[in-house]
Amino acid sequence: MVRKSYGDPVAEDLRYVVKAIIGEENFVEMYPNRSNNFCCGGGGGFLQSGFPDQRREYGRIKAEQILATGAKYCITPCHNCHAQVHDLSDVRNHPWETVHIWTLLCLSLGILGPNERAYLGEDLKDVDVFHPESSNF
Amino acid sequence: MxxxxxxxxxxxxxxxxxxxxxxxxxxxxxxxxxxxxxxxxxxxxxxxxxxxxxxxxxxxxxxxxxxxxxxxxxxxxxxxxxxxxxxxxxxxxxxxxxxxxxxxPRDKRPKGILGSCDIALRNDTCSAMGATEEDFQFVVEDVLEEYQEAQPEFAKMLAPVNKKNVTYYLNQNSREPVTEPDEMVPLWKILHLVGADWTYGTKGWAAENYCMFMADDDGWRKIVETKAKAVEDLGCKVWLNTE
Structure with missing residues (x-):
């Protein structure tokens, strides 16, 4: 969305949203970023192409970018990115959590129920649960 | 080297x-x-x-x-x-x-992409996981009802299907209705809170397009046209694609 269509200004809009949700002090920038950033390797059909070893090798740069931030959570913009970045974490003993922005937005609003937390880590699983009694488990 | x-x-x-x-x-x-x-x-x-x-x-x-x-x-x-x-x-x-x-040759392209493209071409939902119009509508309505009851602050939340002449037509990746339906809900809540006038459609709701990855121009075009027609037939102004 940034490099291919709307350009860097839309990346600024997304930073505004993310910082508003999590607090500016909790936002960690990765490098390089914006249009200079690297693709995670989930797109273009790579996830479904049947080359998992090559896909993970492609994703090594992204994994190292994420690890270098030291951040506990990585927000991904689409399903391809989510599946790939989640997998890159899993094959490294899960050093980070991979979340959709809607999850954090609802968490910050205090309206995230117990069954909407599949991708939150242990540190946030039980934080400010909306209607905890509605859990299926 | x-x-x-x-x-x-x-x-x-x-x-x-x-x-x-x-x-x-x-x-x-x-x-x-x-x-x-x-x-x-x-x-x-x-x-x-x-x-x-x-x-x-x-x-x-x-x-x-x-x-x-x-x-x-x-x-x-x-x-x-x-x-x-x-x-x-x-x-x-x-x-x-x-x-x-x-x-x-088409049949030599990666099986995973080929299979997803072919399944998506099978019906008007464009779902690469083969979810039908009925499947989708049932899951959305079932999940919505569950949340309206379990979380009373959202008793009036809606997840309309085939609502005409609204502002936003929202796509949904097949992964949620098929494998993790609860993941649809946070977005519904956000749309509800901001007062967005939106709808899903039984036709063309699936956001993914594997025929594009397949470099299958005809399939790619057919899927985009099916989705665009769904948006137009409902008279929606904006097509929101979450992919």
């Missing part, structure tokens, strides 16, 4: 790169390469299958059509376009990769 020197044939026999040039605006700038290697140094796919973007382009320019159109590397480029972004001549290497994919 390659282990062996690449041997060229006696005469230039290329047709592949010339065909691609004819199809691209400005010929995709494919003959403007300065061989600087900025593309390869910033490409995460560099080194896979002994290939990189510069090498791929040079091999195409040298007429090595067989190698170009048979390397599985074409399926390891994610078309992220970082190579174009850093290229001083703005050469469209991803489009060259796209046409290399297209040169593969």
């Amino acid at each position: 390659a282990e062996q020197a690449i041997k060229l044939g006696g005469k230039k026999q290329s047709t592949f790169i010339d065909k691609v040039k004819e199809m691209l605006p400005e010929g995709g700038n494919l003959n403007l390469c300065l061989t600087c290697g900025a593309c390869s140094s910033g490409c995460p796919a560099t080194g896979l299958e002994g290939m990189d973007p510069r090498k791929f382009l040079r091999m195409a320019a040298l007429g090595m059509d067989e190698e170009i159109t048979s390397t599985p590397w074409s399926w390891m480029c994610s078309m992220c376009q970082r190579c174009i972004y850093v290229c001083p001549m703005k050469i469209n290497i991803p489009q060259l990769v796209y046409f290399a994919r297209q040169s593969w």
Whole structure:
């Protein structure tokens, strides 16, 4: 969305949203970023192409970018990115959590129920649960 | 570095790169390469299958059509376009990769992508997981009802299906209704709280398009047209695609 269509200004809009949700002090920038950033390797059909070893090798740069931030959570913009970045974490003993922005937005609003937390880590699983009694488990 | 020197044939026999040039605006700038290697140094796919973007382009320019159109590397480029972004001549290497994919016989293209494309072409939902119009509507209504009851602050939340003349038509990746329906809910809540006038549609609701990854132009077009028609038939102003 940034490099291919709307350009860097839309990346600024997304930073505004993310910082508003999590607090500016909790936002960690990765490098390089914006249009200079690297693709995670989930797109273009790579996830479904049947080359998992090559896909993970492609994703090594992204994994190292994420690890270098030291951040506990990585927000991904689409399903391809989510599946790939989640997998890159899993094959490294899960050093980070991979979340959709809607999850954090609802968490910050205090309206995230117990069954909407599949991708939150242990540190946030039980934080400010909306209607905890509605859990299926 | 390659282990062996690449041997060229006696005469230039290329047709592949010339065909691609004819199809691209400005010929995709494919003959403007300065061989600087900025593309390869910033490409995460560099080194896979002994290939990189510069090498791929040079091999195409040298007429090595067989190698170009048979390397599985074409399926390891994610078309992220970082190579174009850093290229001083703005050469469209991803489009060259796209046409290399297209040169593969359809049934030899990666099974996972092929299967998802073919399933999506089977019905008007465009779902690569084969979810039907009835499946989708049932899951949305079932999940909505559950949440309206369990979380009374959202008793009036809606997740309309086929509502006409609203502002937003929302796509949904098949993964949620099929495998993790609770993940649809946070977005519904956000749309509810901001007062957005939106709808899903039973036709064309699936956000994914594997026929594009397959380099299947006809399939790609059919899926985009099916989705666009669904948006238009409902009279929606904006098509929101979450992919």
